Amino acid sequence: MNTRSHFICKFLRAFVAVTITIGSVTVSPQAVAPLSRPAIVDPLNDPAIEARVSSLLRQMTLEEKLGQLNQFSGGAPTGPSTGRTDYRQMIAAGQIGSLLNVTGAKETNELQRIAMTRSRLKIPILFGLDVIHGYRTTFPVPLGLASTWNPDIVEKAAAVAAREAAAEGVRWTFSPMVDIARDARWGRIVEGAGEDPFLGSLMAVAYVRGYQGARLDHPFSIAACAKHYVGYGAAEGGRDYNTTEIPERLLRDVYLPPFRAAVDAGAATLMSAFNAVNGVPASANPFTLDQVLRREWGFRGFVVSDWTSVKEMIPHGIANEGATAARKALLAGVDMDMEGGLYLNDLAAEVKGGRVPMKVVDEAVRRILRVKFALGLFERPYVEESAGGKGLDPAHIELARTAAEESFVLLKNDARSGQPPLLPLSAGVRTVALIGPLADSVGDMRGAWAAKGDRKDVITLRVALEDFAAKRQMQLLHAKGAEIVGGSDAGMATAVDVARRADVVLLALGEDAGEMTAEATSRAFITLPGLQEKLLEAVAATGKPIVLVVFSGRPLALTSVVDRVGAIVQAWHPGIQAGPALVRVLSGEANFSGRLTVTMPRSVGQLPLYYNHLNTGRPAGKVDLTRPPTRGEEKYVSRYIDEQNAPLFPFGHGLSYTRFEYSPLTLSAQSLSARALNSGSLALRVTVEVKNVGGRDGVEVAQLYIRQRGTSVARPVRELKGFQRIALRAGESRRVEFTLGEKELAFWNIDMKEVVEPAAVTVWVGPNSQSGSYGEFTITR
Numbered sequence: 001m002n003t004r005s006h007f008i009c010k011f012l013r014a015f016v017a018v019t020i021t022i023g024s025v026t027v028s029p030q031a032v033a034p035l036s037r038p039a040i041v042d043p044l045n046d047p048a049i050e051a052r053v054s055s056l057l058r059q060m061t062l063e064e065k066l067g068q069l070n071q072f073s074g075g076a077p078t079g080p081s082t083g084r085t086d087y088r089q090m091i092a093a094g095q096i097g098s099l100l101n102v103t104g105a106k107e108t109n110e111l112q113r114i115a116m117t118r119s120r121l122k123i124p125i126l127f128g129l130d131v132i133h134g135y136r137t138t139f140p141v142p143l144g145l146a147s148t149w150n151p152d153i154v155e156k157a158a159a160v161a162a163r164e165a166a167a168e169g170v171r172w173t174f175s176p177m178v179d180i181a182r183d184a185r186w187g188r189i190v191e192g193a194g195e196d197p198f199l200g201s202l203m204a205v206a207y208v209r210g211y212q213g214a215r216l217d218h219p220f221s222i223a224a225c226a227k228h229y230v231g232y233g234a235a236e237g238g239r240d241y242n243t244t245e246i247p248e249r250l251l252r253d254v255y256l257p258p259f260r261a262a263v264d265a266g267a268a269t270l271m272s273a274f275n276a277v278n279g280v281p282a283s284a285n286p287f288t289l290d291q292v293l294r295r296e297w298g299f300r301g302f303v304v305s306d307w308t309s310v311k312e313m314i315p316h317g318i319a320n321e322g323a324t325a326a327r328k329a330l331l332a333g334v335d336m337d338m339e340g341g342l343y344l345n346d347l348a349a350e351v352k353g354g355r356v357p358m359k360v361v362d363e364a365v366r367r368i369l370r371v372k373f374a375l376g377l378f379e380r381p382y383v384e385e386s387a388g389g390k391g392l393d394p395a396h397i398e399l400a401r402t403a404a405e406e407s408f409v410l411l412k413n414d415a416r417s418g419q420p421p422l423l424p425l426s427a428g429v430r431t432v433a434l435i436g437p438l439a440d441s442v443g444d445m446r447g448a449w450a451a452k453g454d455r456k457d458v459i460t461l462r463v464a465l466e467d468f469a470a471k472r473q474m475q476l477l478h479a480k481g482a483e484i485v486g487g488s489d490a491g492m493a494t495a496v497d498v499a500r501r502a503d504v505v506l507l508a509l510g511e512d513a514g515e516m517t518a519e520a521t522s523r524a525f526i527t528l529p530g531l532q533e534k535l536l537e538a539v540a541a542t543g544k545p546i547v548l549v550v551f552s553g554r555p556l557a558l559t560s561v562v563d564r565v566g567a568i569v570q571a572w573h574p575g576i577q578a579g580p581a582l583v584r585v586l587s588g589e590a591n592f593s594g595r596l597t598v599t600m601p602r603s604v605g606q607l608p609l610y611y612n613h614l615n616t617g618r619p620a621g622k623v624d625l626t627r628p629p630t631r632g633e634e635k636y637v638s639r640y641i642d643e644q645n646a647p648l649f650p651f652g653h654g655l656s657y658t659r660f661e662y663s664p665l666t667l668s669a670q671s672l673s674a675r676a677l678n679s680g681s682l683a684l685r686v687t688v689e690v691k692n693v694g695g696r697d698g699v700e701v702a703q704l705y706i707r708q709r710g711t712s713v714a715r716p717v718r719e720l721k722g723f724q725r726i727a728l729r730a731g732e733s734r735r736v737e738f739t740l741g742e743k744e745l746a747f748w749n750i751d752m753k754e755v756v757e758p759a760a761v762t763v764w765v766g767p768n769s770q771s772g773s774y775g776e777f778t779i780t781r
């Protein structure tokens, strides 16, 4: 699709159309707070707003302009603190355009009042916050939300977050994080949707629509911020803030698409990343910020730097002092300086010295004011103070529970000799032992970046299980056993004793949300931390059946424990309804429907590991990789001598209490012409019948993958190009249809053009990235 048609689509998708379709998934319009006035113009491209911006700009001094480009943290710092506290005077002097980390209606109103009454031009402050997976109502962490494969529920969760944040004056969230992450060492993998650009794009759109609603100026809407632009997830060695080397084709094929999807959905802002991309820091990168974002995609919102990332041009080594750092970042296209203070302090001299044209400053100010007008901040700068302090809305709690339920991934649930699988817990279970440091850990259930989430809203697995046990007349025994990290093995004996007295053991293990996930939490070892593996071994030695529930912000390497337990549930950090949601799936009241959006490695040495890799010239093929190479012909293939290539659990994997079968595929054609595909006038229909052949109702996520061969550049062994969540009653079957057209089949070819090329294409539809029914078709000239 060319830039112009993309732009028209953007307009239609965000403001007129009631549904948006990417590939084969339809995302419904904002489900919470239906809005009555139909929007007729894109607020970022509204002549009336432009006229107001122009008129205001004409009245502004250079200092006032630079003030609009300046953002400080007015609350608990979320980065290295400057210790600054004088922002009240600065607001009055017109030196602050935005504050982050200020929360509470009273607090935002108070500061806003300074801007609206004491500053010369009365330009409202835009308050921003990391509202990442809920504001007061804490939903599962984003990686968990992505594991629902349900953009609709993500959109609803984002809409709830927007409503709660906006009620307290926070009209801008630094979300969604749409960084593709292929390396589980990187702690921030928890904040995104995982490793896949197709799924990541759908999730990006869902968040933007949820936050921004049908109109940005609706009192319940907040501006989205797609971050971290760009390539941040490709940090070398998985070490946070580290350098990235991303060839342009990979950038365009994998890392840019979720940002483009967010921009096309109308995202009002983007955040530039900390990392260098191919030697040029992302926060001063003219190629990504100007060429791609503004010129190719036509983005009209504004770009905020990450926390002091403008200043970090100096340690990066592309500036020797603040003035150069500020100049390079602004000229490249970063409009607002978060926390660094350089735009405020250094740009005036740059402008006066002729090194920065005034029109560049004006353009940055225009973009920021445009968003402020679009949000209706000039008309409604304050919020209702009495609205705060209320308890959680029951509808929001229920949504948090459903989202958590859908985010859980049943990784393993083996049938035992002559007996059914461990899960769901059978009615015959009289005594359950709940063991582990995550069983009753309120803080960890909330996950990283819990915004205004309140500890007292959290129901842990222990609390919910106690309730369940009382109703079922089941006995629940509990022992912590070990700390998440560190501690002694003093608690192990009690844990083992408790396990001995039970019919089944539930082991709640995993990562500390605050210390081990999100920013600055990269891990070189990604097994269960501390003494937890030892605890598991001790409990397993009792011979009791074990269900392992893993609470983590990344896919852990569970290789050494996988065979010691009968079932594994990947629960992420599930939010306030962790306990009730888990009890429902463990007991079988609800079924599992989550699927992995990240590949689970066997060991850290396999990283980076992702399903959509290239084949190489020497693929391992049918070579048995479970043992070291012995014969000559096995040696010269792409493999490790001491580890398999295959992951422990593949992308897309997730079990259910029922089973689904796929019929052979039907393709609407065997051959299609590239020319017709490129003109957008043709698409292939792929049809399959999915049947629930098990004994229970369930939800299947039918996933469509392709592989193209014979193209000008090598294409991945598989690429996700469609999926559908389908609820099927026991015995029920449904015909599922996907389409493959230009959008799904085009890629960045050898001439760096995004086109469909002649190719031999294999298509699979199935339950994960390693299996499925398949067919073949050809793309001719």
Ligand code: NOJ
Pocket (backbone or CB within 6 Å): 078, 079, 100, 130, 174, 227, 306, 307, 519
């Ligand atoms: C730094 C983080 O990288 C970014 O994601 C966040 O939005 C800002 N700090 C503000 O807290």
